[in-house]
Amino acid sequence: MSLSLLNRYAFFAFCVLFTLGSLPFVGSHEWLWGLASITALLSAVGLNDLLQTRQAVRRNYPVLGNIRYLVEAIRPEIRQYLLEADGDQLPFSRAQRSLVYARAKNQSADKAFGTLADVYQSGFEFIGHSMLPALHVDPGTFRVSIGGPQCTQPYSASLFNISAMSFGSLSANAIRALNQGARLGGFYHDTGEGSISPYHREHAGDLVWELGSGYFGCRHEDGSFDPQRFAEQAANPQVKMIEIKLSQGAKPGHGGILPKHKVSAEIALTRGVPMGQDCISPARHSAFATPIELLRFIAQLRELSAGKPVGFKFCLGHPWEFMGIAKAMLETGILPDFIVVDGKEGGTGAAPLEFTDHIGVPLREGLLFVHNTLVGIGLREQIKIGASGKIVSAFDIASVLAIGADWANSARGFMFAIGCLQSQACHTNKCPTGVATQDPLRQRALVVPDKAERVRSFHRNTLKGLAEMLAAAGLEHPEQLEAKHLVRRMSASEIKLYSQLHVFLAPGQLLSGEVSGEFYSRMWQMAQASSFSPLQ
Numbered sequence: 001m002s003l004s005l006l007n008r009y010a011f012f013a014f015c016v017l018f019t020l021g022s023l024p025f026v027g028s029h030e031w032l033w034g035l036a037s038i039t040a041l042l043s044a045v046g047l048n049d050l051l052q053t054r055q056a057v058r059r060n061y062p063v064l065g066n067i068r069y070l071v072e073a074i075r076p077e078i079r080q081y082l083l084e085a086d087g088d089q090l091p092f093s094r095a096q097r098s099l100v101y102a103r104a105k106n107q108s109a110d111k112a113f114g115t116l117a118d119v120y121q122s123g124f125e126f127i128g129h130s131m132l133p134a135l136h137v138d139p140g141t142f143r144v145s146i147g148g149p150q151c152t153q154p155y156s157a158s159l160f161n162i163s164a165m166s167f168g169s170l171s172a173n174a175i176r177a178l179n180q181g182a183r184l185g186g187f188y189h190d191t192g193e194g195s196i197s198p199y200h201r202e203h204a205g206d207l208v209w210e211l212g213s214g215y216f217g218c219r220h221e222d223g224s225f226d227p228q229r230f231a232e233q234a235a236n237p238q239v240k241m242i243e244i245k246l247s248q249g250a251k252p253g254h255g256g257i258l259p260k261h262k263v264s265a266e267i268a269l270t271r272g273v274p275m276g277q278d279c280i281s282p283a284r285h286s287a288f289a290t291p292i293e294l295l296r297f298i299a300q301l302r303e304l305s306a307g308k309p310v311g312f313k314f315c316l317g318h319p320w321e322f323m324g325i326a327k328a329m330l331e332t333g334i335l336p337d338f339i340v341v342d343g344k345e346g347g348t349g350a351a352p353l354e355f356t357d358h359i360g361v362p363l364r365e366g367l368l369f370v371h372n373t374l375v376g377i378g379l380r381e382q383i384k385i386g387a388s389g390k391i392v393s394a395f396d397i398a399s400v401l402a403i404g405a406d407w408a409n410s411a412r413g414f415m416f417a418i419g420c421l422q423s424q425a426c427h428t429n430k431c432p433t434g435v436a437t438q439d440p441l442r443q444r445a446l447v448v449p450d451k452a453e454r455v456r457s458f459h460r461n462t463l464k465g466l467a468e469m470l471a472a473a474g475l476e477h478p479e480q481l482e483a484k485h486l487v488r489r490m491s492a493s494e495i496k497l498y499s500q501l502h503v504f505l506a507p508g509q510l511l512s513g514e515v516s517g518e519f520y521s522r523m524w525q526m527a528q529a530s531s532f533s534p535l536q
Contacts, residue, residue, distance in 0.1 A: 008060055008061050009062065011062075011063055011064050012042075012043070012046035012049075012062040012063045012064075014039075015039040015040075015042040015043045015046060015063065016039075016043045016046070018035075018036070018039045019036055019039045019040045019043050022035070022036040022039075023036070042063050045062075045063055045066065046062035046063040047062070049061075049062040049063065049065060049066070050062050055069070057069075076423065076424060091345070091390070091422075092390075092392065092412065092416075092422060095116070096392050096393070097416055097421075097422060099392065099393055100392055100413055100416040100417055100458060101416065101417075103417075103457060103458045103461035103462055103465075104416070104417040104418075104454035104455070104457050104458040104461075105454060105457065106457050106461070109461075109465075119489070120489065120492055121489065122489055122490060122491055122492075123488065123489065124488070124489040125395075125399065125486065125487065125488050125489070126487050127395070127398060127402075127469060127472075127473055127485055127486060127487070128473065128485060128487055129472045129473055129474070130472070130473055130474025130475075131474075132474055133471050133472050133473075133474055134470070134471045134473075134474050134475055134476045135471065135476070136467055136468060136471045137467055137470070137471070137476055137477065138467075139460070139463035139464050139466065139467045140186075140463075141477075142158065142159040142160075142463055142466070142467070142477075142478055143156050143157060143158055143159065144156070144157050144159060144384060144406045144407050145157075146241065146309045146311075146337055146338050146384045146406075147309045147337050148309075148335050148336075148337045148382045148383060149335070149382060150299075150302065150334070150335060150337070151302065151307055151308070151309050151310075151337045152306070152307030153305075153306065153307045153308045153309070154309060154337075155188075155206075155240040155241050155308070155309055157187070157188055157240075157241075157407055158185075158186060158187035158188065158407070158459070158463075159397065159401075159407045159408065159463065159466075159478055160187060160397060160407070160408055160409075160410065160459055160462060160463055160466075161182075161187045161188045161189070161190065161208075161386075161407065161408075161409050161410075162178055162182055162187070162188065162189045162190055162409065162410070162411070162414050162455075163190055163346075163388045163409035163410055163411035163414075164190040164191070164192040164193065164208075164210045164243070164245070164248070164313070164388075164409075164411065165178075165190070165192045165411050165415070166191065166192030166193055166194025166195075167191075167192070167194050167195075167197035167199060167200065167266075167267070167270060168194045168258055168262070168267045168270075168271075168279075168438070169192065169194065169426070169436060170192075170415075170435060170436055171431075171434055171435060171436065171437050171438060171442075171443035171446065172197070172199045172266070172443060173199075173434060173443045173444070173446040173447075173448055173451075174415075174418055174434070174435045174436070174443070174446060174451075175197060175199040175200055176199050176202055176203065176448045176452075177418045177446065177448045177451035177452045177454075177455060178205075178414060178418065178452075178455055179199070179200055179202065179203045179204075179205040179207075180202075180203035180205060180448065180449075180452035180455070181205075181414075181417075181418075181451070181452040181453070181454070181455020181456045181459070182205035182206060182455065183203050183204055183205035183206070184452060184453070184455075184456040185455065185456040185459045185460060187206070187459055188205075188206040188207065188208050188240060188241075189205050189206065189207055189208070190207075190208040190210055190243065190409065191207055191208065191209050191210050192210055193210050193211070193212025193213075193214065193216060193245050193281060194216055194267070194270065194271055195209075195216040195217030195218075195233075195270050195271050195272070196209060196217055196233060196236075196239070196270070197266070197270040198266075198270070200238075201236075201238060203452075204238055205238070206238065206240045207238050207239050207240060208239075208240060208241045208242075208243050209233065209234065209239050209241070209242050209243065210243045210244075210245050210313070211230075211242060211243065211244050211245065211301075212245040212281055213245070213255065213281050213282045213283070213284060213285045213286070214271070214273075214279070214280065214281040214282065215230075215287075216270070216271035216272060216273070217229070217230075217233055217270065217271060217272055218230035218233055218272070219272050219273075223280075223282075223286070224286055224287070225286070225287045227300070227304055229272070230301070230304055230305075231304040231305070234301075234304060234305035234306075234308065235305070235306065239305075239308070240308065240309075241308060241309040241310070241311070241337070241338070242301050242302075242305055242308060242309070242310045242311075243310075243311055243312065243313050243338075243340065244285075244294075244297070244298070244301070244310070244311070244312040244313070245312070245313050245314075246285070246312050246313065246314035247313075247314045247315045247317070247342070247360075248313070248315060248342055248346065248347065249315045249342040249343050249344050249345060249346025249347050249360060249363075249388070249389050250344075250346060250347020250351040250355065250356055251347070251351035251352060251355040251356070251359070252314075252315040252317060252342075252344070252355070252359055252360040253283055253317065253359065254283055254351070254352065254355055254359075255280070255281050255282050255283035255284075256280075256281040257278050257279070257280050257281070258278065258279035258280075258281075259278055260275075260276055260277050260278045260279075262429065262438065263275055263276075263277070263278075263279050264438060267279070267438075289532075290328075290529075290530055290531055290532065291321075291324040291325040291327065291328035291528075291529050291530070291531075291532065292328045292331065292332055292529050292530060294312070294325060294328070295325070295328050295329060295332050295334040295335075295336070296332070296334065298310050298311075298312070298334060298336050299334045302337075309337035309338060310336060310337055311336040311337050311338035311339055311340065311383075311384075312336055312339060312340070313339075313340035313341075313342055313386075313388075314339075314340075314341070314342065315341075315342045315343065315344055315346070315360040315361065315366065316341065316360070316361040316365070316366030316369060316370065317359075317360060317361065318532075318534070319369060319519075319523040320523050320526040320527040320534045321527070321532045322369070322370060322373060322527075323373055323523050323524055323526075323527035324527040324528055324529055324531070324532055326373050326374070326377050326379075326510075326527070327527055327528065327529040328529035329377070329379060330377060330529075331529045332529075335379065335382055335383055336383060337383065337384065338383065338384040338385065338386060339370060339374075339383060339384075339385050339386070340385075340386035340387070340388060340409065341363065341366045341367045341370050341385060341386070341387050341388070341389075341405070342363070342366075342388050342389055343360075343361070343362050343363025343364070343366060343367075343387075343388070343389025343390065344356075344359065344360030344361060344362050344363075344389070345362055345363060345389050345390045346363070346388055346389035346390060346411070362389075363387060363388070363389035363390070363400070364399075364400070364403060367385070367387050367400060367403060367404050367405055368403050368404055368502055370385060370404070371385060371403065371404025371405075372404075372503070372504065372505045372520065373505075373510070373520075375504075375505050375506070375507055375509070376505040376506075376507075376508070376509045376510030376511070376515070376520065376524075377508070377510050377511060378507050378508040378511065380507070384406045384407070385404060385405050385406050386405060386406065386407050386408065386409055387400040387405035387407075387408050387409070388408065388409035388410070388411065390412070391408050391409070391410045391413065392410055392412070392413035392416070392462075393462065393465070394462055394463070394465035394466040394468075394469055395469065396408070397462070397466055397478075398466060398469055398470070398478075398481060398486075399486055401478050401481045402481045402482060402483055402485055402486040402498060403483055403486065403498060403502070413458070413462075414455060414458065415435055415436075416458075417451070417454045417455050417457075417458040418433075418435055418446065418451040418454060418455060419433040419434070419435055419446060419451060420433060420435045420436070421433060430442070433445065433446065434446035466478065473485055482499070483497065483498035483499040483502065483504065484497050484498070484499040485497075485498075486498040488501060503519075503520065505520065510524050
């Protein structure tokens, strides 16, 4: 027998021999009984390792091979609590999470002894300050009126709101806490595509009803859109706006499945789907297939909701497709009241790795393209733009406002506020803090009144931080933020204003044909209102 074989089986053999050898003596020595029990258990583990066929490491290293799988199972926790640096973004850094936790608890988020950021590293960003700072303004005034000329019930939204997260993905107590916090703080709570649950209604916070491709809450048995059921739901005064979800940041163009074993009676009732079947969100909508049909669907929803603001959320993909929607606006005269741009860096649930890493346009590039397109066709003033995707701080909000957004949404930021600790177990139903689980016992740990106050505090303190940044820059309102205020380091010896970095179209420039930059001109030529396919 080789030395290698002896080393691999030595511990297992020791456990077996010790257990057998101690049997005659366990009756007279109590301590030996305990030790023999342990080695007997380890012997049983080793025998099972030898007989199982799924894992080669355990077959080759009985008993000891299990250590490898144990360490692998707790690797994220070991990294997060022991090895992670403050600036490591996985996907949110400890510094980002600590900022949210402090603001949610009304604790000081100030840092001593200077910045930990490398201000000379390429990509570092900052906002220039003024030699004549402005007076601090009340962040309670940071609101935006949403509703274009075709809307009869405009909505005054906060500059910072809860992004789309469905009941089913989040627990009932998480939904309760978020909605109560939204009501206390005077901002909106996006339902996500899982429809409006009883827990969204319990505390009467403002809702944006997100309508995904499954049309949950307003669907026929075959999954198609049900206008009558939609009108009944949209008539609720708690519903302030309607948002059509074309795609989401984490997995644009993918769709999703809630497995049948996770479709509880409550979820089935909320979504209007049968139990015992997988709940499917198709990758594409069935109510429209062209840009013109999308706008007609928007007009239909606006009419059915008695004039409430209707818009859509998407992660930018093919640029010519959004420009096709822009051409359809000009051709039909139908305008969305708002557009929410989601970045590929967004996403609260699980998604295929290839989609998370390699599908979709990041937020800032998508936001700038949408803003420029609307400016270029002369409709920017009539359509508001929201931005979502990894936004948790006042600087995050300021940076998207500077390049075209009217307001910002956050999903994971508000998850942190109610206790999420980034265990990345959202899809396992084993969330340790009760945020992303349907396990009744786990979600009991989330105390709604306490977490609702933290939601309100996080919102209030983040906007207070924004007000302080604006004052330092010599500005009195977020509307005054422009690309010239945001600065990026390009190299160790060069920095540029965002107004220098990117092309910004002039009003109507796409219509005049005098477009600076080949990219926008080429995409405009490829776009068509009658189809999402490009013209060659």
